[in-house]
Amino acid sequence: MRILGIETSCDETALAIVExxxxxxxxxxxxxxxxxxxxxxxxxxxxxxxARRHAEVMPWMLKKMLGRERARAFDVIAVTAGPGLxxxxxxxxxxxxxLAYAWGKPLVAVNHLAGHIAANFIDEITNTxxxxxxxxxxxPNSNRKSLSYKPFAISRARFPALALVVSGGHTELVxxxxxxxxxLLGATRDxxxxxxxxxxxxxxxxxxxxxxxxxxxxxKGDPHAIPFPRPMIHSKDFDFSFSGLKTAVAQYLDxxxxxxxxxxxxxxxxFQEAAVDVLVEKTIRAARRVKPKTILLAGGVAAxxxxxxxxxxxxxxxxxxxxxxxxxxxxxxxxxxxxxAAGYFMARKKQFADWRTLEPRANWEIGAE
Amino acid sequence: MKxxxxxxxxxxxxxxREIQSREVRIASLKQLRxxxxxxxxTLRGGEVIALSGPLGAGKTTxxxxxxxxxxxxERITSxxxxxxxxxxxxxxxxxxxxxxxxxxxxxxxxxxxAYRLANARALQNIGALDYLGRPDxxxxxxxAEKVRRVLPxxxxxxxxxxxxDGKSRELRIS
Numbered sequence: 292m293r294i295l296g297i298e299t300s301c302d303e304t305a306l307a308i309v310e311x312x313x314x315x316x317x318x319x320x321x322x323x324x325x326x327x328x329x330x331x332x333x334x335x336x337x338x339x340x341x342a343r344r345h346a347e348v349m350p351w352m353l354k355k356m357l358g359r360e361r362a363r364a365f366d367v368i369a370v371t372a373g374p375g376l377x378x379x380x381x382x383x384x385x386x387x388x389x390l391a392y393a394w395g396k397p398l399v400a401v402n403h404l405a406g407h408i409a410a411n412f413i414d415e416i417t418n419t420x421x422x423x424x425x426x427x428x429x430x431p432n433s434n435r436k437s438l439s440y441k442p443f444a445i446s447r448a449r450f451p452a453l454a455l456v457v458s459g460g461h462t463e464l465v466x467x468x469x470x471x472x473x474x475l476l477g478a479t480r481d482x483x484x485x486x487x488x489x490x491x492x493x494x495x496x497x498x499x500x501x502x503x504x505x506x507x508x509x510x511k512g513d514p515h516a517i518p519f520p521r522p523m524i525h526s527k528d529f530d531f532s533f534s535g536l537k538t539a540v541a542q543y544l545d546x547x548x549x550x551x552x553x554x555x556x557x558x559x560x561x562f563q564e565a566a567v568d569v570l571v572e573k574t575i576r577a578a579r580r581v582k583p584k585t586i587l588l589a590g591g592v593a594a595x596x597x598x599x600x601x602x603x604x605x606x607x608x609x610x611x612x613x614x615x616x617x618x619x620x621x622x623x624x625x626x627x628x629x630x631x632a633a634g635y636f637m638a639r640k641k642q643f644a645d646w647r648t649l650e651p652r653a654n655w656e657i658g659a660e
Numbered sequence: 661m662k663x664x665x666x667x668x669x670x671x672x673x674x675x676x677r678e679i680q681s682r683e684v685r686i687a688s689l690k691q692l693r694x695x696x697x698x699x700x701x702t703l704r705g706g707e708v709i710a711l712s713g714p715l716g717a718g719k720t721t722x723x724x725x726x727x728x729x730x731x732x733x734e735r736i737t738s739x740x741x742x743x744x745x746x747x748x749x750x751x752x753x754x755x756x757x758x759x760x761x762x763x764x765x766x767x768x769x770x771x772x773x774a775y776r777l778a779n780a781r782a783l784q785n786i787g788a789l790d791y792l793g794r795p796d797x798x799x800x801x802x803x804a805e806k807v808r809r810v811l812p813x814x815x816x817x818x819x820x821x822x823x824x825d826g827k828s829r830e831l832r833i834s
Contacts, residue, residue, distance in 0.1 A: 333778035339785035460741030481720055482738045490715050538716030542826040
């Protein structure tokens with residue numbers, strides 16, 4: 292089954308066609324247009340500009356993606372229906388609805404977080420030369436037959452699986468009893484983990500989004516230099532809180548270093564250590580409760596090296612029966628292949644949406660109807 | 661402590677008299693909770709509450725507590741990423757002081773965050789302005805100074821300041 296994935300939930304317009312067979316999913320074609328540069332110019336996100344940009348590049352990208360095969364290039368359409376920026380989501384959803392109507396293709400509405408999780412089920416390409424797209428259009432690994440695929444270690448995930456989804460907008464622990472069956476165990480009560488990274492970056496003057504910059508500076512710092520709090524690390528539920536940690540960093544800067552030059556590397560390292568501590572500890576605790584066979588990591592912050600390393604180590608040490616391997620780096624950012632992959636598993640279960648009534652949902656909670 | 665002093669003067673934290681005053685010193689989360697609870701009682705629907713102040717000053721916490729006071733059942737998280745969250749408020753019990761004068765009008769809490777927005781017009785683009793001033797809606801806008809231009813007249817401003825001890829906050833209301 293070939294799935295066309297459409298992702299426009301934030302500031303990347305992404306299309307992909309993946310091929311699903313049994314438990315295996317591999318990427319046939321991928322196309323991404325990033326708007327990061329445009330929004331940098333404005334110094335923030337301008338929802339209307341984002342939406343207009345999605346709408347501008349969409350026809351061009353579709354043409355490029357489908358080529359001469361047109362409607363024959365795929366069997367099912369999968370689109371991100373939420374959560375995200377409502378104006379941006381609408382472009383993708385309406386594109387998908389139009390195609391579903393015009394070509395009579397079945398349509399599946401994918402939750403963006405479910406997509407991030409599904410990134411773990413995509414087979415890895417071994418000789419990849421993928422770079423994070425930041426220029427106008429890039430065609431990563433487009434349709435080259437010579438690519439050799441290596442089955443990803445957990446591409447055939449064993450269920451139940453526990454997924455930690457961490458990104459700029461999300462921090463969630465999700466239990467998957469099967470493909471397409473999600474149960475939200477816990478989530479952040481205030482800021483997302485990635486948001487805390489971004490805001491600490493801003494506090495330290497590392498620009499926006501500052502998350503990756505914080506992680507980079509942290510490599511050279513002492514993670515035990517400053518005892519930042521680990522909010523809610525001992526609470527019995529599986530919820531998170533990162534607002535207080537961010538505030539602690541702000542306070543540290545105000546009170547300890549009203550003037551002078553604080554050691555940015557140490558602050559970054561200590562902050563990252565605190566954030567990773569909480570994320571790993573909560574995941575392990577949830578795992579002890581639900582006894583998953585697989586532990587998955589997903590979302591933009593899944594690219595954080597420290598988090599990948601620590602989660603791997605702790606799972607191996609404390610939960611020897613569970614399988615844990617972080618997702619391929621290139622699928623941690625927003626992309627359409629993951630949406631198509633999640634769509635494949637949904638289509639297999641015939642969880643289709645009606646093109647007449649499908650509406651984007653800005654605050655769609657994973658697992659909610 | 662300010663609170664003790666305030667009591668001596670017969671002003672309770674968050675009392676109508678104090679809310680009308682221009683500056684409130686909040687020393688703890690508990691005090692903020694009391695302040696917000698009393699502040700919520702003054703809301704009738706249609707208000708726009710603009711919050712400003714640095715990162716970590718307590719803007720989202722204020723919005724969370726306000727939501728709680730207004731009977732929002734679901735979780736209120738930072739809207740930095742999706743820019744706007746819309747919450748349904750529960751109808752106040754007839755016995756609750758909130759019910760007085762509010763009737764059944766107030767039913768929506770809109771939580772907006774302008775942190776990532778490039779300019780004031782962007783707020784219009786996400787449809788936020790449709791909610792500002794609606795009689796059934798209370799709107800809380802974080803990082804409101806970035807979108808000052810499009811906020812309606814009569815917007816209530818609360819400026820958060822972190823005091824030098826790092827713990828307490830000064831709320832300037834105008």
